[in-house]
Amino acid sequence: MSRLSKAAALAASAAALALLASACTGQSSPGATDDASKDVTITFWHGWSAPSELKAVNADVARFEKLHPNIHVKVQGNITDDKINQALRAGGPTAPDVVSSFTTDNVGQFCSSGAFADLSPFLAKDRIDPAATFPKPMLEYTQYQGKRCALPLLGDAYGLYYNTKEFAAAGISGPPKTLSEFDADAVKLTRSTAGGYSRLGYMPDFHGYESVPGHLAAQWGVRYFDAAGKSQVAKDPGFAAMFGWQQRLIASLGGFAKLEKYRSGFGDEFGAKNPLQTGQVAMGIDGEWRMGMARAAGMKDLAVAPFPVPDDQASTYGKGYITGTITGIAATSTKKNAAWELVKFMTTDTDAVVSFANAIHNVPSTLAALKSPKLDPDPAFRTFIGIAQNPGSTTTPPSVNGGAYQVTLQDFGYAYESGKAKDLRAGLAGVDQQVDKDIAQAQG
Amino acid sequence: MTAVHPALRARRRRAALRNLAFLSPWIIGFSVFFCYPLLSTVYFSFMHYDGFNAPVWSGGRNWSYVFTEYPLFWPALRNTLWLVVVMVTLRVVFGLGVGLLVTRIRTGAGFFRTAFYLPYLAPPVAATMAFVFLLNPATGPVNHVLGGIGIPGAGWFTDPHWSKPALTVLAVWGIGDLMVIFMAALLDVPREQYEAAELDGAGAVQRFRHITLPNIRPIVMFAVVTGVIQTMQYYTQPLVAGKVASGIIGNSGQQFEPGYPDRSTLTLPQLVYNLGFQRFDYGSACVVALVLFVLAMAFTALLMRRRNGFLSAED
Numbered sequence: 001m002s003r004l005s006k007a008a009a010l011a012a013s014a015a016a017l018a019l020l021a022s023a024c025t026g027q028s029s030p031g032a033t034d035d036a037s038k039d040v041t042i043t044f045w046h047g048w049s050a051p052s053e054l055k056a057v058n059a060d061v062a063r064f065e066k067l068h069p070n071i072h073v074k075v076q077g078n079i080t081d082d083k084i085n086q087a088l089r090a091g092g093p094t095a096p097d098v099v100s101s102f103t104t105d106n107v108g109q110f111c112s113s114g115a116f117a118d119l120s121p122f123l124a125k126d127r128i129d130p131a132a133t134f135p136k137p138m139l140e141y142t143q144y145q146g147k148r149c150a151l152p153l154l155g156d157a158y159g160l161y162y163n164t165k166e167f168a169a170a171g172i173s174g175p176p177k178t179l180s181e182f183d184a185d186a187v188k189l190t191r192s193t194a195g196g197y198s199r200l201g202y203m204p205d206f207h208g209y210e211s212v213p214g215h216l217a218a219q220w221g222v223r224y225f226d227a228a229g230k231s232q233v234a235k236d237p238g239f240a241a242m243f244g245w246q247q248r249l250i251a252s253l254g255g256f257a258k259l260e261k262y263r264s265g266f267g268d269e270f271g272a273k274n275p276l277q278t279g280q281v282a283m284g285i286d287g288e289w290r291m292g293m294a295r296a297a298g299m300k301d302l303a304v305a306p307f308p309v310p311d312d313q314a315s316t317y318g319k320g321y322i323t324g325t326i327t328g329i330a331a332t333s334t335k336k337n338a339a340w341e342l343v344k345f346m347t348t349d350t351d352a353v354v355s356f357a358n359a360i361h362n363v364p365s366t367l368a369a370l371k372s373p374k375l376d377p378d379p380a381f382r383t384f385i386g387i388a389q390n391p392g393s394t395t396t397p398p399s400v401n402g403g404a405y406q407v408t409l410q411d412f413g414y415a416y417e418s419g420k421a422k423d424l425r426a427g428l429a430g431v432d433q434q435v436d437k438d439i440a441q442a443q444g
Numbered sequence: 445m446t447a448v449h450p451a452l453r454a455r456r457r458r459a460a461l462r463n464l465a466f467l468s469p470w471i472i473g474f475s476v477f478f479c480y481p482l483l484s485t486v487y488f489s490f491m492h493y494d495g496f497n498a499p500v501w502s503g504g505r506n507w508s509y510v511f512t513e514y515p516l517f518w519p520a521l522r523n524t525l526w527l528v529v530v531m532v533t534l535r536v537v538f539g540l541g542v543g544l545l546v547t548r549i550r551t552g553a554g555f556f557r558t559a560f561y562l563p564y565l566a567p568p569v570a571a572t573m574a575f576v577f578l579l580n581p582a583t584g585p586v587n588h589v590l591g592g593i594g595i596p597g598a599g600w601f602t603d604p605h606w607s608k609p610a611l612t613v614l615a616v617w618g619i620g621d622l623m624v625i626f627m628a629a630l631l632d633v634p635r636e637q638y639e640a641a642e643l644d645g646a647g648a649v650q651r652f653r654h655i656t657l658p659n660i661r662p663i664v665m666f667a668v669v670t671g672v673i674q675t676m677q678y679y680t681q682p683l684v685a686g687k688v689a690s691g692i693i694g695n696s697g698q699q700f701e702p703g704y705p706d707r708s709t710l711t712l713p714q715l716v717y718n719l720g721f722q723r724f725d726y727g728s729a730c731v732v733a734l735v736l737f738v739l740a741m742a743f744t745a746l747l748m749r750r751r752n753g754f755l756s757a758e759d
Contacts, residue, residue: 261599266691404723420706
């Protein structure tokens, strides 16, 4: 074979393989033609794994099956977003019909890529008005650019946890409401040793579990994107204020290096050695689930309050960061109408939402459920219900590339808190540029 | 031109077919598991593809994004090269050193061979988590011991200056595989050569340099080439170390920053996963995969070019 023939054969093989590769693209079809009144089995994937959580999920599904005897639900727990993404892309008979995810960050990806089916026709069919059913932040994080491909399935609200025993010992009468009160309390509660701390008032470092920029910036009521979808963290004064506050608090508590060394000795966030539960920190930002975990670990001195607000926004005290579990229907599902019945039940049936929220210790995700008298009357839980209902509470918006913009902001946060990045303005402008570049790349 | 007898031609054809039949498992494997993925990777590196929607031609967009806009690429490349140079060198040096040691030990040789080999059998995730615990700057026993003798302990996996050395310590701890290979090679060196050298008055260093090393050069070459390829694929240990040390191991919706701390443990295989299976930017993931492939080929070619000076004709 001549050299030319060899080259031509190679090129032809490459082209054939390329065409073959391009043919395997896993297209999805959005139609819903199944009959939900016939006997059918659907698959529901969720991420809960603790025995008490599994019991609650199964009880919720059992209630649904009692109401819909023809629809059988095959439940698969302990599913991560990575598994969801792979299964939705692979499709096929083993792929799920209904999917729930703990993170709202991927909703933008799920909606824009077409991984989740558009729920608007189903909502319209059953005359469900999302705006009249779900709280505003939850409505925001379950859609992307007007396409509603998910619904909230329980929410998470973030607040301030504080150790009442340590507060009493330090002579602090109640939880701080403004950040200047908070800072003073954090210093007052801190007990330094030669090389570190015997107890820290508050861990301000961005690796301090839930004390990430996204959760804290909510107290300033920040907006991440402008109307055109461009990143605007440099323009929104809340971000600079948040980073400035965090920097000052780090300095007043002993400096980044000392704090980081102390932080590295913390136990697992979701284990029994969480620093709030071991008493290594006296205050912390965390979600509503922490109280149940702390009580299960035998801790009785932990109380909750809304996280403090900036001094110049004192009137907005009571707000916080909101996120939660979301659920949607796989675009590859051939049983979308039956799947919708389960989604509708789990997300809009008030009694179902309330009993599930009580069992899981999560915030309910409908306006009716938030006001339900059947809701857990525990004062700690009620604090989070208040945060969820507060009109000033905000969330992190969906983006076409998931939570990549939050990682970029966090990345800058790590550089700024450690002193590696010194120019806050330039750093935030750099975050905007990078976020816009990443979004442009994701949009293709 | 002389005509070939039909019977001879048929015999040759049968021989060729027989050879092809014997070769076919390799040909199929090579085509399916090497050529096809490689060509697909090249193809998708020029496409915008998220796994759901049909791929769209994007020209050199993915290439320019990875090289000029994606902030993690260059730190990951630098880290990977650092690990290739330092980790491979130290693993070979320590593997050879321990191999020499255990071949010389006369009492309790079996115990020492087992003791040095066992760490290699530890699952990578478990071993990494154990090292993060041992090297915890605040509560880890290593820093306690160091502090006890007046040496201030490092930040290890939490300090960007020490995280790669900490990974290297972990890799060197698991040199059992190299030790066994070197041990076998060392035991194969003809004893009479050492005896002749000793009669000529050669010292230990001279014996190692002029007898041991020339005899085991092919094995050293093998260790270096496979070490380079393994390190190019280094994924599990830095990912686990970064996640555990950063505290973000739960699934509460927190976004994981790959390469903790300060991108210092980020490697190219982690980028392939991040881009391909977290951002679903398959095109850019293919670009990084191709960079890895080219680098691995270049390193191997460079080492093989040194082959003439490194290996003897008998090797």
